[in-house]
Amino acid sequence: MGRYINEARAAALTARRRCASAALAHLLRLVAYGVVAVFVGLAAYVAYRAAPVLRPSFFLQAPRGGMLEGGVATCIYGTAALLLLTAACAVPLGVLAAVYLNEFVGGGRGARVVRAGVNNLAGVPSIVFGLFGLGFFVKFLHLDVSLLAASFTLAVMVLPIIIVATEEALRAVPTDLRLGSAALGATRWQTISRVVLPNAVPGIITGTVLSIGRVAGETAPILFTGAAFYLPYLPATPREQFMELSYHIFAMATQASDITKSLPIAFGATCALLLLVFAFNLTGVLYRARLRSRKRW
Amino acid sequence: MVTAAVRYEGFNFWYGDFHALKDITLDAAPRAVLAIIGPSGCGKSTLIKAVNRISAFDGHVRVEGKVLLEGEDVYAPGVDLVSLRRRVGMVFQRPNPFPMSVYDNIAYGPRLFGVTRRGELDAVVEETLKRAALWPEVRDRLRETALNLSGGQQQRLCIARALAVEPEVLLMDEPAASLDPTSTQKVEDLIVELKANYTIIIVTHNMQQAARISDRTAFLMLGALVEVDATATIFTRPALKLTEDYITGRFG
Amino acid sequence: MRTRSRSWVKYALPLAAAALSFAVPGVIGWLLLWGGLAAFAALVSGAAAARFIPRRVREGVVNAAVTAAGYAAVVFIALIFIFIFKEGGAAFVHIPPREFLRTLWQPALEPPRYGVLPLVTGSVLVTVLSLLVAVPVGVGTSVYLAEIAGAREREVIKPVVELLAAVPSVVYGLLGMVILGDVIPRLTGTPFRLNALNGGLVLAVMLTPMLASLAEDALFSVPHAYRTASYALGATKGETIRRVLLPAASSGVAAAVLLALARTVGETMAVLLATGNATILTLNPLSSVRTLTATIAIEMGETAFGSEHYHVLFALGIMLFAVTFAVNLAAEVIMGRFARRYRR
Numbered sequence: 082m083g084r085y086i087n088e089a090r091a092a093a094l095t096a097r098r099r100c101a102s103a104a105l106a107h108l109l110r111l112v113a114y115g116v117v118a119v120f121v122g123l124a125a126y127v128a129y130r131a132a133p134v135l136r137p138s139f140f141l142q143a144p145r146g147g148m149l150e151g152g153v154a155t156c157i158y159g160t161a162a163l164l165l166l167t168a169a170c171a172v173p174l175g176v177l178a179a180v181y182l183n184e185f186v187g188g189g190r191g192a193r194v195v196r197a198g199v200n201n202l203a204g205v206p207s208i209v210f211g212l213f214g215l216g217f218f219v220k221f222l223h224l225d226v227s228l229l230a231a232s233f234t235l236a237v238m239v240l241p242i243i244i245v246a247t248e249e250a251l252r253a254v255p256t257d258l259r260l261g262s263a264a265l266g267a268t269r270w271q272t273i274s275r276v277v278l279p280n281a282v283p284g285i286i287t288g289t290v291l292s293i294g295r296v297a298g299e300t301a302p303i304l305f306t307g308a309a310f311y312l313p314y315l316p317a318t319p320r321e322q323f324m325e326l327s328y329h330i331f332a333m334a335t336q337a338s339d340i341t342k343s344l345p346i347a348f349g350a351t352c353a354l355l356l357l358v359f360a361f362n363l364t365g366v367l368y369r370a371r372l373r374s375r376k377r378w
Numbered sequence: 379m380v381t382a383a384v385r386y387e388g389f390n391f392w393y394g395d396f397h398a399l400k401d402i403t404l405d406a407a408p409r410a411v412l413a414i415i416g417p418s419g420c421g422k423s424t425l426i427k428a429v430n431r432i433s434a435f436d437g438h439v440r441v442e443g444k445v446l447l448e449g450e451d452v453y454a455p456g457v458d459l460v461s462l463r464r465r466v467g468m469v470f471q472r473p474n475p476f477p478m479s480v481y482d483n484i485a486y487g488p489r490l491f492g493v494t495r496r497g498e499l500d501a502v503v504e505e506t507l508k509r510a511a512l513w514p515e516v517r518d519r520l521r522e523t524a525l526n527l528s529g530g531q532q533q534r535l536c537i538a539r540a541l542a543v544e545p546e547v548l549l550m551d552e553p554a555a556s557l558d559p560t561s562t563q564k565v566e567d568l569i570v571e572l573k574a575n576y577t578i579i580i581v582t583h584n585m586q587q588a589a590r591i592s593d594r595t596a597f598l599m600l601g602a603l604v605e606v607d608a609t610a611t612i613f614t615r616p617a618l619k620l621t622e623d624y625i626t627g628r629f630g
Numbered sequence: 631m632r633t634r635s636r637s638w639v640k641y642a643l644p645l646a647a648a649a650l651s652f653a654v655p656g657v658i659g660w661l662l663l664w665g666g667l668a669a670f671a672a673l674v675s676g677a678a679a680a681r682f683i684p685r686r687v688r689e690g691v692v693n694a695a696v697t698a699a700g701y702a703a704v705v706f707i708a709l710i711f712i713f714i715f716k717e718g719g720a721a722f723v724h725i726p727p728r729e730f731l732r733t734l735w736q737p738a739l740e741p742p743r744y745g746v747l748p749l750v751t752g753s754v755l756v757t758v759l760s761l762l763v764a765v766p767v768g769v770g771t772s773v774y775l776a777e778i779a780g781a782r783e784r785e786v787i788k789p790v791v792e793l794l795a796a797v798p799s800v801v802y803g804l805l806g807m808v809i810l811g812d813v814i815p816r817l818t819g820t821p822f823r824l825n826a827l828n829g830g831l832v833l834a835v836m837l838t839p840m841l842a843s844l845a846e847d848a849l850f851s852v853p854h855a856y857r858t859a860s861y862a863l864g865a866t867k868g869e870t871i872r873r874v875l876l877p878a879a880s881s882g883v884a885a886a887v888l889l890a891l892a893r894t895v896g897e898t899m900a901v902l903l904a905t906g907n908a909t910i911l912t913l914n915p916l917s918s919v920r921t922l923t924a925t926i927a928i929e930m931g932e933t934a935f936g937s938e939h940y941h942v943l944f945a946l947g948i949m950l951f952a953v954t955f956a957v958n959l960a961a962e963v964i965m966g967r968f969a970r971r972y973r974r
Contacts, residue, residue, distance in 0.1 A: 085498050086464075086544050091491040095460050098490070102868030109774040116771055116838060117790045123805055123835075130808070162657045169665060174699055181700030185693070198704035204958040205710065205951060206896025208923045212930070212947045213710045216717055220935055228657060237706050244703060268685065270692045298798020301898040301923075305930050315656030323657070327800045327899075334804050334903060344808065351801050362796045432862050464864035474855035477878050486873070487863040536859070543863055 246288020530561020
């Protein structure tokens with residue numbers, strides 16, 4: 082076998098190669114920690130700009146003085162109401178749809194059509210959901226600009242996520258349990274409601290919590306379907322409009338009369354919104370981690 | 379072609395807290411095949427991976443003692459792993475060609491070490507494929523992806539790929555374990571041919587294979603070297619009863 | 631008996647919620663009251679049905695309900711599709727398609743001008759800028775996490791990346807407006823505080839976590855055997871990454887980039903706050919631009935229901951829907967090829 086590799090050249094080359102590899106590792110380290118630094122910097126900046134208004138009363142008072150004073154309590158309330166109603170609509174529908182896909186149909190052509198539909202729904206831009214919500218829920222169904230219309234719009238948006246998460250949770254339940262139940266004479270629905278679903282509930286909860294966290298930050302779908310710039314009172318029924326945290330941030334940033342006063346409020350609302358979103362996310366992730374380490378079968 | 383002797387001197391190896399290799403002292407002679415046999419989990423793979431230090435990727439490892447490649451300890455501080463791994467080639471249990479063409483698989487190593495001219499690379503590819511007894515089968519498929527080859531062909535490709543960086547030692551970790559009998563035969567014939575130019579250490583759980591192709595055989599159990607001798611001796615007149623029990627299939 | 635006490639809880643919970651509603655003001659109280667009562671009624675009727683209605687009938691009803699739910703999802707996507715196309719299609723009835731290809735978007739004029747080109751270039755410009763930053767940073771971070779970082783480093787960096795992904799887009803828009811709106815004019819002298827670069831950078835920060843996480847998945851699915859083979863031949867870590875791992879993961883990474891692209895095109899709030907929203911046809915990153923999504927958001931509020939403008943905005947929705955659908959489809963196809971290759 083001839084010698085094609087020149088020993089001396091290879092040795093010299095090796096030193097350069099190791100240098101290059103180390104340099105690449107340093108560069109990538111810089112990039113990765115740069116991302117961390119950006120996060121820390123932005124978080125610090127938000128806290129800094131929100132400092133002038135961050136007092137406990139900020140979260141407990143309603144806006145006043147042309148929205149340039151007071152707090153964001155009505156926005157927090159509105160956001161909570163929105164999330165509650167959206168979850169109440171989307172979770173039962175999503176779970177049942179996932180049960181249908183996983184337990185009733187399995188892999189046939191019908192299931193593929195439904196899954197294709199679900200996947201497409203997941204990719205639609207949020208503003209297009211807003212358009213749909215406006216044209217369909219607000220106008221066509223005459224629900225008017227209301228909490229109801231906004232919740233329905235968000236529910237349609239969050240449906241695919243809940244369906245996917247529930248299907249995953251259902252699939253994780255071993256088939257043996259279903260077979261055992263059927264062998265005892267249970268009907269399909271009895272098996273599902275007494276054996277499968279209870280075991281899938283933790284996974285469903287995780288999926289719900291994570292998706293609600295995502296929805297809390299969405300503004301585009303509620304711009305024209307329910308969010309209000311200012312309401313002096315809390316909405317009493319779902320047919321009314323409501324104030325909302327993410328919309329409030331947008332309004333304070335773009336439509337306030339005095340930007341020097343409204344920006345701190347916008348950042349304060351940001352703090353409130355981030356606390357809410359991170360709380361949901363953290364709960365979801367921690368719960369999922371706990372699930373994974375506590376497999377009972 | 380320079381061949382090197384590999385010598386383990388009082389070599390101990392820990393994976394975390396697990397004492398995987400206990401006080402191994404063993405020689406691999408140049409231009410010969412040393413077979414390592416023993417029951418599953420006895421540390422055979424760990425033993426050969428210790429020579430090219432590829433076990434660093436398996437987690438936290440600790441060593442005591444020496445592994446000498448031509449008299450130099452590969453665990454000495456400041457040893458260049460890149461050059462070491464060029465001198466000590468490795469073939470794995472399951473063929474692992476890169477998702478590239480046959481040509482690029484072989485040329486991967488030489489390109490790293492400075493062979494860039496097309497003519498030279500072509501020559502390396504052809505020579506190593508001939509040495510690996512694969513040339514006639516792939517000469518017209520050099521630009522096709524290596525993943526299209528059969529299992530036996532892929533393993534011979536991996537051997538050719540290892541040869542392409544001009545190593546001195548070849549480590550083979552159960553190279554025919556995942557191959558069918560015909561391919562296994564081809565690989566065994568290949569090893570016998572290659573030993574004329576390389577120091578070969580082969581791990582195998584197939585004792586007939588060890589008896590067929592190796593010059594010396596070492597029997598390992600629970601991380602300790604039980605017996606090492608000429609292959610003919612080990613398989614006909616082993617010194618220890620333990621060895622005899624293993625060889626006759628009483629356990630393992 | 632244990633079973634009896636458990637079912638007692640099942641009925642008590644909705645009643646408790648309904649009772650609680652009197653302490654809670656406003657619509658949440660309303661929801662607790664009616665939701666609690668409705669749930670209680672459903673439970674009672676379910677229990678009654680269990681006793682009085684034969685099993686076969688019950689099973690049939692439940693099956694029908696579940697099947698209906700399954701198709702509800704499809705119905706909604708079909709509904710969105712149909713609705714948007716219907717309302718958007720109406721725009722083409724009176725306006726010749728040629729008009730949309732013009733370069734002036736000014737619905738307030740008489741006659742109104744609906745040239746979408748400035749909006750399209752706005753979207754494209756912001757998208758390209760964001761990908762130019764997000765792809766190297768995201769892929770670089772993923773390579774670092776997958777190949778170089780130690781376990782403890784990963785425990786720090788990964789949660790940060792996931793938190794970045796959870797931040798709502800309106801917050802990013804606000805930060806872009808305030809921080810970059812100050813920094814960019816100072817560094818470049820542009821008269822536009824809010825411009826395409828601002829939007830692009832903001833979107834890059836939004837996209838990076840998504841790209842990093844998808845690219846990391848792609849790198850993880852590359853078989854470990856390739857790494858050991860490469861190192862055993864004497865390659866350095868950098869060479870292994872560049873010559874073996876990244877090429878092997880390329881279709882996974884490509885799919886990730888496409889998914890990121892689809893997300894950028896559909897993003898509204900961040901660009902609404904950061905790009906300035908001037909309908910200028912330009913490829914200059916330092917100019918204020920307006921995207922398709924922002925146009926819908928801005929003008930929908932001022933449009934009369936059922937008017938020509940209303941339908942035109944829906945037509946823009948059709949464009950967005952079509953683009954994101956096509957890009958997501960392409961990503962799925964590529965992902966399929968990637969998964970097949972590594973399904974050994």
